[in-house]
Amino acid sequence: MRNKPDTRSKLLDAAARLFYAHGISATGIDAVIAEAGVAKMSLYNNFESKAGLVQAYLEARHQQWLDLYRARLGEEPGGHDGVMAVVGAYLDHAEAGYEHGFRGCGLLNAAAELEASDPGRKIVAAHKEEVEQFLQGHLGKLTSPDTARDLAERISYLLEGAISRAGLEGDSRRLRRAGDMISSMVRAL
Amino acid sequence: MRNKPDTRSKLLDAAARLFYAHGISATGIDAVIAEAGVAKMSLYNNFESKAGLVQAYLEARHQQWLDLYRARLGEEPGGHDGVMAVVGAYLDHAEAGYEHGFRGCGLLNAAAELEASDPGRKIVAAHKEEVEQFLQGHLGKLTSPDTARDLAERISYLLEGAISRAGLEGDSRRLRRAGDMISSMVRAL
DNA sequence: GTCCAATTAGACCGATCCGTCTACCAACTG
DNA sequence: CAGTTGGTAGACGGATCGGTCTAATTGGAC
Structure with a gap:
């Protein structure tokens, strides 16, 4: 297992901030990964889809x-x-x-x-x-x-x-x- | 003035149905005009933009x-x-x-x-x-x-x-x- | 040191987004 | 009749959407 900063948590935290502030449909996948400072594939390694x-x-x-x-x-x-x-x-x-x-x-x-x-x-x-x-x-x-x-x-x-x-x-x-x-x-x- | 079916009302009614059922950001302009049975330009003749x-x-x-x-x-x-x-x-x-x-x-x-x-x-x-x-x-x-x-x-x-x-x-x-x-x-x- | 799994950056895909534009048409007004 | 108004259908544009893919890199575990 990889060490701490924990990609999944970074994504979830970033999504939480953006989803809450701007709404879910208004928040694109690209905005989430940019906010998380993470590659796009990391999102799809940790979650099935945007719905996930x-x-x-x-x-x-x-x-x-x-x-x-x-x-x-x-x-x-x-x-x-x-x-x-x-x-x-x-x-x-x-x-x-x-x-x-x-x-x-x-x-x-x-x-x-x-x-x-x-x-x-x-x-x-x-x-x-x-x-x-x-x-x-x-x-x-x-x-x-x-x-x-x-x-x-x-x-x-x-x-x-x-x-x-x-x-x-x-x-x-x-x-x-x-x-x-x-x-x-x-x-x- | 044009007669009754009233393009603006058709658009507003269609938008109301779709916005309520599916949410605002999830409803595209094309869906609204299709539901209203109206041309796209009619939307922009009657409203400034989607925000309008x-x-x-x-x-x-x-x-x-x-x-x-x-x-x-x-x-x-x-x-x-x-x-x-x-x-x-x-x-x-x-x-x-x-x-x-x-x-x-x-x-x-x-x-x-x-x-x-x-x-x-x-x-x-x-x-x-x-x-x-x-x-x-x-x-x-x-x-x-x-x-x-x-x-x-x-x-x-x-x-x-x-x-x-x-x-x-x-x-x-x-x-x-x-x-x-x-x-x-x-x-x- | 070798392997392996996770991560990276970014190209790429087809679909859809909002909005503009053109060309034509139907109906009413004077 | 000619002119005006508001409508039609649809092509088009650039941007963005969610999602896939590749190739290179990283950092432990063994």
Whole structure:
């Protein structure tokens, strides 16, 4: 195996930057390899096609969110803290300092330019479903299963709506306001 | 002036179908004119460029939403009915029977593939802001201005989040559930 | 030192991109 | 009638698209 700089990672990082900033279809293969500083054949050695690179991008983005979430999540968090760890992961993503500006949730943006039948949409749908499950788990410590389920759904909508509107405006303020709403909803349980 | 079939409308309708179903960058000019059944020069007689066509698409989509909303809005609606007219417009869009499937809010999807600096994003941001203002106006009939403002913001997030998740799943169920949440929130005022 | 697998730069492919241009045509206006 | 307007069909251009290929080079593993 070759040593560290890791061609595949360079490609994935470059693709992530460009896909997020300019969109997926607007980003050509040549732009990705130039940004990665890598030969074109290296892309096709590591990924089956552009679609394969997109798939890997979606999965990496999902994993990144999980990492942010786990970093926010202490051990044995209470219900309120657990919910706020989810909110915190959204805030971290929004405030990550993108070169070309914050443009909302990368996974939602990607899904928005994929055909209805594209398997990438399922990845994004599953990711959002998993986030809702995390919320439901935390809320279950504070209230009945039925209430936890309903509230998790409601909080999911608040978060996704807030990050969409925040993306349109280019900053995280609306996400912070949604976080405040969510915090007080959970505290009121 | 030429008579009815109206070349410009044919182009705008064709562009709307293709842009919504396949995304904007993935839709070429040649596909648009083929779908419209129109010569290429007719596109450039009616629009400055593809970007101009996109701009017109965004404005038309905004106008369509306003039409759906006004159709739902009786005269002198009460606060609850007014809010539910907004919700109804979202539902109408979701259930409009797209050839290639429901894929969420066309304006959010479009914004998702526009650069942060693209003027089209401002159109979408302003549209969402206007929707929130409508909500605030209706809620103002039922409660204090401060509460109306806060609740309008919250309902906006619920709606945008619900339509995003509904789009990922390809049907309007999540939007209906959000509508139920919103209805009971407003009734509780 | 020899081998091997990964990487390199870049030529090359056919297809498609957005946009321009020409030449012709149909319908309405005066 | 002549003139104007907006449409048609399609060739054309240069750029870029995703993807393949070759030939030379690299850096361990043995």
